[in-house]
Amino acid sequence: AQSVTQLGSHVSVSEGALVLLRCNYSSSVPPYLFWYVQYPNQGLQLLLKYTSAATLVKGINGFEAEFKKSETSFHLTKPSAHMSDAAEYFCAVSDLRSNNDMRFGAGTRLTVKP
């Protein structure tokens, strides 16, 4: 079965600094990869997704992620952090054989310091 590992349960950056949230996946078939964001006391909302088209994917709020097959990674980045980026971020993986079973990582909580 597919799975994802998010390295670092907590990441803290200063406002204006680079944001880098790490995600590695495991899948025996070509994966579909997603990043979701969860603000306090809310449901998840999609940031971006990779579905076998361009390897560099741009999402909302200035986030982007690059699919690297050789490294089995799909790290999320943003050049300059904003206070409003403080939230929990989840990486998720699915594929055409998984029958709607999307697997989520444990999440990374991003803190942005003024």
Next chain:
Amino acid sequence: NAGVTQTPKFQVLKTGQSMTLQCAQDMNHNSMYWYRQDPGMGLRLIYYSASEGTTDKGEVPNGYNVSRLNKREFSLRLESAAPSQTSVYFCASSLRGGNVPDTQYFGPGTRLTVL
């Protein structure tokens, strides 16, 4: 257009009690899902419905049942609640049916405590 709605928002149960969590979507989506979220474990799929009239088990189905009442509604039932089912429950929906991975849209969640 409310998206995905869930009721109730909060619930406290005693061990052995039963309850049904309700979920509805107004986006004409084909697939619907129930997840539970526990600290440090991300979201885990309990059950899903790829299309109206079908339901399938996910990663953690034990202790739960579901009903896809119609295309809009997908309910989750706990027949005999246990403390291990204390969690935040999320319903989600996606446009496509079948096996094609698609963006999922999430409800606001139900915070359930079982004493």
